Amino acid sequence: MPSLTSVLGVLDPTSDRAVFRQIADALREAIDKGRFREGDKLPSETELVDHFGVSRMTVRNALSLLQQEGLAVSEHGKGVFVRPRPPVRRLASDRFARRHREQGKAAFTVEAEAAGSRPEVDNLEVKEERPSQDISARLGSPRKVLARRRRYLLDGRPVEFATSYLPLDLARNTPIAQPNPGPGGIYARLEEMGHRLDHFDEEIRARMPSPAEVRTLQLASGVPVIHLVRTAFDAEGRAVEVCDTVMAADAYVLAYQLPAN
Amino acid sequence: MPSLTSVLGVLDPTSDRAVFRQIADALREAIDKGRFREGDKLPSETELVDHFGVSRMTVRNALSLLQQEGLAVSEHGKGVFVRPRPPVRRLASDRFARRHREQGKAAFTVEAEAAGSRPEVDNLEVKEERPSQDISARLGSPRKVLARRRRYLLDGRPVEFATSYLPLDLARNTPIAQPNPGPGGIYARLEEMGHRLDHFDEEIRARMPSPAEVRTLQLASGVPVIHLVRTAFDAEGRAVEVCDTVMAADAYVLAYQLPAN
DNA sequence: GACACGTACTCGTATAGACGAGTGGGCAAG
DNA sequence: CTTGCCCACTCGTCTATACGAGTACGTGTC
Numbered sequence: 001m002p003s004l005t006s007v008l009g010v011l012d013p014t015s016d017r018a019v020f021r022q023i024a025d026a027l028r029e030a031i032d033k034g035r036f037r038e039g040d041k042l043p044s045e046t047e048l049v050d051h052f053g054v055s056r057m058t059v060r061n062a063l064s065l066l067q068q069e070g071l072a073v074s075e076h077g078k079g080v081f082v083r084p085r086p087p088v089r090r091l092a093s094d095r096f097a098r099r100h101r102e103q104g105k106a107a108f109t110v111e112a113e114a115a116g117s118r119p120e121v122d123n124l125e126v127k128e129e130r131p132s133q134d135i136s137a138r139l140g141s142p143r144k145v146l147a148r149r150r151r152y153l154l155d156g157r158p159v160e161f162a163t164s165y166l167p168l169d170l171a172r173n174t175p176i177a178q179p180n181p182g183p184g185g186i187y188a189r190l191e192e193m194g195h196r197l198d199h200f201d202e203e204i205r206a207r208m209p210s211p212a213e214v215r216t217l218q219l220a221s222g223v224p225v226i227h228l229v230r231t232a233f234d235a236e237g238r239a240v241e242v243c244d245t246v247m248a249a250d251a252y253v254l255a256y257q258l259p260a261n
Numbered sequence: 262m263p264s265l266t267s268v269l270g271v272l273d274p275t276s277d278r279a280v281f282r283q284i285a286d287a288l289r290e291a292i293d294k295g296r297f298r299e300g301d302k303l304p305s306e307t308e309l310v311d312h313f314g315v316s317r318m319t320v321r322n323a324l325s326l327l328q329q330e331g332l333a334v335s336e337h338g339k340g341v342f343v344r345p346r347p348p349v350r351r352l353a354s355d356r357f358a359r360r361h362r363e364q365g366k367a368a369f370t371v372e373a374e375a376a377g378s379r380p381e382v383d384n385l386e387v388k389e390e391r392p393s394q395d396i397s398a399r400l401g402s403p404r405k406v407l408a409r410r411r412r413y414l415l416d417g418r419p420v421e422f423a424t425s426y427l428p429l430d431l432a433r434n435t436p437i438a439q440p441n442p443g444p445g446g447i448y449a450r451l452e453e454m455g456h457r458l459d460h461f462d463e464e465i466r467a468r469m470p471s472p473a474e475v476r477t478l479q480l481a482s483g484v485p486v487i488h489l490v491r492t493a494f495d496a497e498g499r500a501v502e503v504c505d506t507v508m509a510a511d512a513y514v515l516a517y518q519l520p521a522n
Numbered sequence: 523g524a525c526a527c528g529t530a531c532t533c534g535t536a537t538a539g540a541c542g543a544g545t546g547g548g549c550a551a552g
Numbered sequence: 553c554t555t556g557c558c559c560a561c562t563c564g565t566c567t568a569t570a571c572g573a574g575t576a577c578g579t580g581t582c
Binding site for chain 1: 358359458464487522
């Protein structure tokens with residue numbers, strides 16, 4: 001195996017760049033050049049201390065930088081590893097087209113199985129509650145809403161946490177208030193109930209996760225979340241559902257098609 | 262002014278939660294509750310050291326956590342501040358509709374001025390180059406492409422860095438190869454040249470920025486980027502342009518409208 | 523008043539040391 | 553062979569100290 005010097009080079013003591021940044025640069029470059037590949041173990045803190053002749057805190061600063069950048073993950077007792085790129089789930093903009101609703105299975109399940117992954121849904125919760133100000137405004141200020149919460153996993157890994165909100169007067173005592181709303185999901189039920197869906201508005205933000213989100217999505221540090229809020233409108237222009245979704249950003253690509261006219 | 266204890270509480274020595282996490286929790290809670298507001302200065306490291314009775318490194322670990330979460334920013338020589346939420350630029354999915362192209366000014370300029378901000382474009386670069394593998398595949402494998410790079414700023418703050426790629430056979434010796442392609446931008450020129458635009462495909466990812474992106478977008482730590490790749494197709498189904506855009510995630514909300522059928 | 527300077531405060535960087543805790547392999551006892 | 557333990561190695565947390573560098577402000581000089 002090649003010497004650390006040939007892989008990482010040495011420090012430039014004349015540089016005004018902070019030592020821990022130089023070390024981070026060296027590691028980043030080695031990763032970019034493929035000297036360390038996805039899942040590979042980086043040199044241990046002790047090895048880096050010996051190689052660069054610096055204190056351990058300096059090395060840890062460097063490694064911490066790489067983790068903030070999402071390039072590396074540390075595992076207690078094992079080492080620091082080049083962060084593997086998980087398989088990406090692609091969300092196409094036609095995923096809510098009526099033709100997809102008419103089959104039966106949930107969209108998430110169908111797509112995941114087509115991609116060769118094992119889908120799971122957990123943390124199911126359906127309850128009535130008072131809406132937050134934001135949700136309330138989007139739904140036309142209902143006094144109470146039905147909230148449907150669930151978490152989606154691929155091959156055991158949580159990738160998405162979503163909550164649907166529906167005005168209570170619309171959802172109470174319907175299949176939508178059941179844990180399993182039946183084939184085609186709540187959009188199919190809404191249409192059966194006479195709310196022909198017209199269009200969806202989606203708003204997309206990206207940000208760093210809250211500590212709670214880190215827990216429920218088991219996020220590595222340096223992984224942002226995509227926050228998507230979708231509002232469903234029926235043919236009369238009424239907002240009939242708002243779906244608030246937080247996704248692990250390293251697991252998703254969102255795809256949209258826009259007409260040019 | 263209230264005592265630090267009433268704002269931040271005290272440590273729980275019996276807790277198994279790491280001290281620096283407890284300190285971060287206390288600060289986070291105080292921020293959430295509005296005890297510290299946007300732009301407010303947090304207690305200095307020294308004050309926190311005195312208040313919690315811990316060493317400075319522990320306090321710095323806590324503050325560093327908040328910065329990674331995007332909740333705080335530090336300024337050398339001044340202090341650590343609650344990160345202000347910059348005004349958000351909203352990108353609607355109809356922003357490339359033909360009717361918007363027919364006026365004249367660049368979309369960015371028009372929107373920014375409408376929102377009361379001062380728009381700027383800089384770092385203009387137009388050159389011919391060999392496409393990367395990804396760009397090449399999206400454009401139908403041209404040997405060379407015209408690359409148009411520019412950076413967008415709002416009120417002096419960089420918010421977006423974009424590169425447009427066009428097959429060279431299509432763009433060479435046209436207004437598109439000029440630094441300023443004229444009213445309506447390159448999409449207007451493409452249509453004048455007979456490439457009637459049919460639709461756009463957009464792919465959206467979110468991730469942490471590279472060090473180079475941190476520089477060009479002057480990103481605070483804890484701010485992800487939104488990476489958007491748009492491909493423009495003409496009526497014959499040919500990909501005539503790919504636009505690769507990196508946006509400061511805290512400056513943008515992307516909005517899309519999807520039909521339900 | 524304008525300017526230079528010193529000083530106190532801020533965060534940034536780095537060192538050295540200590541102990542805790544998770545992991546995995548080897549070795550010895552059963 | 554299996555089980556259980558120990559040990560070596562890993563990263564996690566925390567202390568204590570030191571100096572550098574950017575900022576703000578007051579003070580004294582011109």
